[in-house]
Amino acid sequence: MKYGICTLALVPLRLEQAHRSEMVSQVLFGELFEILDEQPDWTSIRLLETDYLGWIQNGQFQKLEGSDKEQYFLGRRTVVGREGGVLLDETTQLQLCHGTTLYLNEENRINLPLLDLTYQGSINLFSKELVESELQQLALSYKDVPYLWGGRSEWGIDCSGFSQLIYSCFGLYLPRDAYQQAEKGETVDFISEIKVGDLAFFDNAQGRITHVGIMLDRDTIIHASAKVRVDRMDSEGIFNAELNRYTHKLRIVKRYN
Structure with missing residues (x-):
């Protein structure tokens, strides 16, 4: 097998080998991947942590x-x-975004001879034991970040990139897409039993899960829809007070820690 490592802060992962192709996700500095196919301008890859597929330039x-x-x-x-x-x-001087994972030696340098770079900056110190006490504040710090299809920073x-990123800061690793995330975890049977950090999933008219958000409490959700925003949620779904209507139909609530 051949492997590669992303050497820029944040790059697109495309559905096909073209700039005009859909950006299905992004690759952060230091993420490793298996090389599946090499073309003159693009390479097909599989991200090691999530098994996600796409093309990188x-x-x-x-x-x-x-x-x-x-x-x-x-x-x-x-x-x-x-x-x-x-x-x-x-x-x-390469600026890194929150949630980027590095592997450093004792001198705070990237643990690879080909990338002789020293890290300076903040370090995430959360663990899964701190979900209930710290997740709400961390998630709210993303309020008003713009929605970007395939975005992870x-x-x-995007909605599943948001839940994936916030969870990863607590050592909880989710798949990339909402429908994949919904396949994991334990079902929360009643709205009254929701706790901070539970994920709520929403489906479309065809019954396919297309949206996810993070519960801040039993009836408040933070999610990425046009921007990262806070809305009310009940057994029917997400109610957008600005539009005075429900925007997403609730399918299931899951717990992961």
């Missing part, structure tokens, strides 16, 4: 040789905190 990553992949993961796993951080060398995010 050549020049936005580096190939890993020999034991580089194993060596990289021997480093200290470090997640960039909410205030962000930078990777530095004599000529480079504070610079633009």
Whole structure:
């Protein structure tokens, strides 16, 4: 197998090998992937953490040789905190977004010879034991971040990218898309039993799950729809007070921790 590592802060992952193709997700600095197919301008990849597939433009990553992949993961796993951080060398200053995962050596350098960069910045210190006490504040810090189809960062995010990112900060790792996330976890049977951090899923007229949000309490949800916003939710779904109507029909609520 051939592997690669993303070497820019945030790059598109396309459905097909063209700039005009749909951006299905994004790849963050330091994410590793399996190389499936190499073309002159694009490479087909499978992200190792989520098994997500897509095309990345050549020049936005580096190939890993020999034991580089194993060596990289021997480093200290470090997640960039909410205030962000930078990777530095004599000529480079690469701004990283919240949630970026790095593997660093004892000198806070990327644990790969081909990327001799030092990390400076905030570090995420949350764990799954802190979901109930810390998740609400972290999720609310994303309020008004613009919606971006395929987005995974504070610079633009979609609904499942939002739940995936927030959960990852607590050491809870979800698949990429809403329907995939809905296949995991334990079902919460009653609205009255909802706790902070539970995920609510919503379906379309065909019964396909197309939306997800994070519950802040039993009747308040934060989700990405035009922007990251806070709305009321009940057994029918999400009620948008600005539009004075329900915008999403509730399908199921799941718990993961």
